[in-house]
Amino acid sequence: MTRTAAAQINIEFKNPSANRKKMEEWLRRAHRKGAQLIVFPEACLSGYCFEEKEDALQFTEPIPGPTTAMLCSLCSELGVWVVFGMLELDGDKIFNSAPLIGPEGLVGVYRKVHLPFLGVDRFTTPGDRPFEVFGTPIGNIGINICYDAAFPESARVLALQGADLIVLPTNWPGKAICYSEHVIATRCLENRINYVACDRVGEEGGTKFIGNSVIYDYAANELARAGADEEELIFADLDVEAPRQKRLVYIPGVYELDRIGDRRPELYGRISS
Secondary structure, three states: OEEEEEEEOEOOOOOHHHHHHHHHHHHHHHHHOOOOEEEOOOOOOOOOOOOOHHHHHOOOEOOOOHHHHHHHHHHHHHOOEEEOOEEEEEOOEEEEEEEEEEOOEEEEEEEOOOOOOOHHHHOOOOOOOOOOEEEEOOEEEEEOOHHHHHOHHHHHHHHHOOOOEEEEEOOOEHHHHHHHHHHHHHHHHHHOOEEEEEOOEEEEOOEEEEOOOEEEOOOOOEEEEOOOOOOEEEEEEEOOOHHHOOEEEEEOOOEEEEOOOOOOHHHOHHHHO
16 A cells, blocks of 8 residues: 655745745655655646736746756655646746656656646747656656646556556646546546545635545545645555556446546547548
8 A cells, every 4th residue: 555645835926945944844744654655746846827928937947957956855854755736947948847756866767748738838838748657656646737637548558558547736726626626527437446535725826726635546536635725735545556457347248337448549540640
């Protein structure tokens, strides 16, 4: 079992130093309660509601960079893994990214593939790397960010690559409650996969974020849920072995299901055309 935490925090817009300090505080708090993997929201260093690219550029960092270095040191000290959202600078491009860091350092970086016309994503570059599953001692971890969850292919590709768990740093605005209540559970059911969605709370640039961070298991059972308005740590112990058995045998030879093995990809060509 992997003890996982979602750190639903209020992010200070354009204040990376304050947000880094809060991340360290909450990561230590989660560790004291036994968490092995701690997930933070999307864009949790900078905030999200930028109106101009030039403004957002001031709050970007390369990866590796100062924040990943700080968290590499902290994860080494505590023996934990962390996923968090940030604006990554690569040349003149901004990516909406989520690094995965563990006790041995930087494990990998995911760049958000699906971009809504909203907030800083109006100025970021679509992710330019394939979906990737990162093997760790606490499970095989896939990463999506916010709007990616609206596209079933995002989770399916990770499941086909052997992910035991998907983590979703997100900034859900007011009309996105259906994601917390229905979409994430559907992704679990479709793929027999665990899922941790970590949202933020508070207001920024006239946008109120809805909280409702949630953790579901591979059978789409809700294990933990945060409220709508308060900063909160939620925890769940996730079985990372069970999702590897995709075939469900309810009555041998009579009632058996395999949502991976029963696919018909030869008929799905239109999806990628």
